[in-house]
Amino acid sequence: MKKTTASLIVLLSVGCASNVRIGQLLADPGHYDGKTVTTSGTVARSASVLNYGTYEISDGTGKITVVTTSGGAPRDNTRVAVTGKFHAAFTLGTASLTVLEEKDRRPLGP
Numbered sequence: 001m002k003k004t005t006a007s008l009i010v011l012l013s014v015g016c017a018s019n020v021r022i023g024q025l026l027a028d029p030g031h032y033d034g035k036t037v038t039t040s041g042t043v044a045r046s047a048s049v050l051n052y053g054t055y056e057i058s059d060g061t062g063k064i065t066v067v068t069t070s071g072g073a074p075r076d077n078t079r080v081a082v083t084g085k086f087h088a089a090f091t092l093g094t095a096s097l098t099v100l101e102e103k104d105r106r107p108l109g110p
Helices: 002-015 022-027
Strands: 036-049 052-058 063-068 079-092 095-107
Touching: 022 036, 022 063, 036 063, 036 095
Parallel strands: 063 095
Antiparallel strands: 036 052, 036 079, 052 063, 079 095
16 A cells, blocks of 8 residues: 555656746756746736736746736735746847746745
8 A cells, every 4th residue: 555655646746847947947948948837936027917917037046027818917026936838039149038928826935
């Protein structure tokens, strides 16, 4: 019975999406382009209009813009975990334009 429980825990943990640091996304945008990822950070510079929103999150390794089409943007200085589709619009030298298209968001503790 213990062996079955341990196997189930391993399978569940493998199936769960891990949190990708923003710096990782920015360092290799081509690898993540078009993939669903989860990242987390503190909200800065948010704006909302008619349930659409855009906001930037920072985790200490980098910053990324998040766009949402439901519920608007969270308030500034809120800590959130965001799951969404990563888009690398372009990379030119060390600069890149990247966006995370929000599919799910949950608040994190302080």
